[in-house]
Amino acid sequence: MDGGNQSTVSEFVLLGLGHSWSMQVLLFMIFLLLYMIIVSGNIVIVTLIITDPHLHSPMYFFLANLSFVDMWLSSVTTPKMITDFLRENKTISFTGCMCQIFFAHFIAASEMVLLVSMAYDRYVAICKPLHYSTIMSLQRCTGLVVSSWTTGFVHAMSHLAVIVQLPFCGPREIDSFFCDMPLVIKLACMDSYNLDILMNVDCGFVAVTCFILLLISYTYILLSVSQRSKTGASKALSTCSAHITVVVIFFVPCIFIYVWPLNITWLDKFLAVFYSVFTPLLNPAIYTLRNKEIKKALKRFRSYYNAGVNLS
Numbered sequence: 001m002d003g004g005n006q007s008t009v010s011e012f013v014l015l016g017l018g019h020s021w022s023m024q025v026l027l028f029m030i031f032l033l034l035y036m037i038i039v040s041g042n043i044v045i046v047t048l049i050i051t052d053p054h055l056h057s058p059m060y061f062f063l064a065n066l067s068f069v070d071m072w073l074s075s076v077t078t079p080k081m082i083t084d085f086l087r088e089n090k091t092i093s094f095t096g097c098m099c100q101i102f103f104a105h106f107i108a109a110s111e112m113v114l115l116v117s118m119a120y121d122r123y124v125a126i127c128k129p130l131h132y133s134t135i136m137s138l139q140r141c142t143g144l145v146v147s148s149w150t151t152g153f154v155h156a157m158s159h160l161a162v163i164v165q166l167p168f169c170g171p172r173e174i175d176s177f178f179c180d181m182p183l184v185i186k187l188a189c190m191d192s193y194n195l196d197i198l199m200n201v202d203c204g205f206v207a208v209t210c211f212i213l214l215l216i217s218y219t220y221i222l223l224s225v226s227q228r229s230k231t232g233a234s235k236a237l238s239t240c241s242a243h244i245t246v247v248v249i250f251f252v253p254c255i256f257i258y259v260w261p262l263n264i265t266w267l268d269k270f271l272a273v274f275y276s277v278f279t280p281l282l283n284p285a286i287y288t289l290r291n292k293e294i295k296k297a298l299k300r301f302r303s304y305y306n307a308g309v310n311l312s
Contacts, residue, residue, distance in 0.1 A: 009168040012097050012187070014090040015175045016081070017269060028085035034277055035078045041284040042067040045294070052297040058136040059125070062118045063287060065145050069111045070280035076103045077178035077276050084177065094168075097179035102160045105181070105203075108254065108275075110152030112210040115247055117144040119217040122240060127224050155206050159199065166190070175265055180272060182261060203258035211251050218244055242286050250279050 018024055049055045049064040077100060084090040092100070124135050159181060166188040174183050181199060185192045218240055253271035256262055288294050 009094060009170060009172045009187075011091045011093050011172070012179065012184075013173045014084060014092060014177060014179075015173060016084055016090050016177050017273070018085075024085045028082060031078065031082050031085070031277065034281055035074060035082060038074045038078075038277070038280045038284075039071055041288075042071040042280065044298075045284050045288065048294065048297045048301060052300065054300075055293060055297055058121050058141050059118075060293075061141050062114065062121055062145070065148075066111070066114055066118070067284055069107055069114060070283050072103075073107045073111065074277060074280040076100060076107060081177040092179060097184065098160060098164055100179040101163060101181050101184065102156045104178070104276075105159050106152045106156035108152070109155040109206050110148045111250065112206060112254075113148035113151045114145065115243075115250070116210050116213050116217075117148060118243060119214050119221075120144070122243060123217050123221055126221050126240075151206070155202070158202055162195070162198075166195075176269060176272060178272070178276075180257070180268075182258070200259055200261070203254075207251065207254055207259055211247070211255070214247050214251075218247075242291070245286055246279075246283055249282055250275060253279075 016024075018027055045067040046064045049060045080092065080100075121136055121141075125132050128135065163181065163184060166185070167190060168187055169189045171187060174180070174187070176183055182196065185195055185199065188195075221240055253275040257268060257271050257275075262268070288298075
């Protein structure tokens, strides 16, 4: 790695998800539809929370940020994947590849810390309700969100600073639909064993730490509400179960890709699709379908829109 970037590779070849043309067209239609649902669904949630005064609370402030992050998490890789389905030569420039790695880890790490912030918000709301408005002030909520973005940026930069300096002299084929960090490292013209371990430790520190904090938080919350009234416990359990579902579907694929890799190509591709496409799709669905306030806000928005249409 001495002497800086010795790369003689100007672009990489993405092998994608399928090979036959009919399969490519089918996948194109499926993922285009899913991506449109992801973007529109998350935009609706963010718009509802911003415009509806009934949703101006810390929990929905974090939910709006989660929807924003999910939209960008999917946008890092999905548009490129969709357009590549209709291309014979699926290539990505060296700069584009480095950008995908940076933004994928930037946004994913930010979401991990944001989910911890959401767990902290639920802990205060359920376990310390009398002090909730004081503890979860606008300044505190904003600080937690800024901390999530800062952590994500530092995490992503730690990867990029190392990977961009690696010598790439061929081969240049990546058996995935985007520039996944472990696969790019394997293309470097050097022994990457120690680097793989270093990257796994770096990813593991963020992912496992956040995952453990989340497990501890929700375990403590559930133990606390189990000792209270059945009504309060039922409401808390409903809210926390949605959060826990999101945590599991987001963290499990990330852990098996970056922390404890299984090195099974088809499984790695499935997990990558799951956390980059299906997680941003499921998050708004889980929170919307299980949240009465969001449903009420959506009805108020429809009523307001219909009234405006009738007046015009």
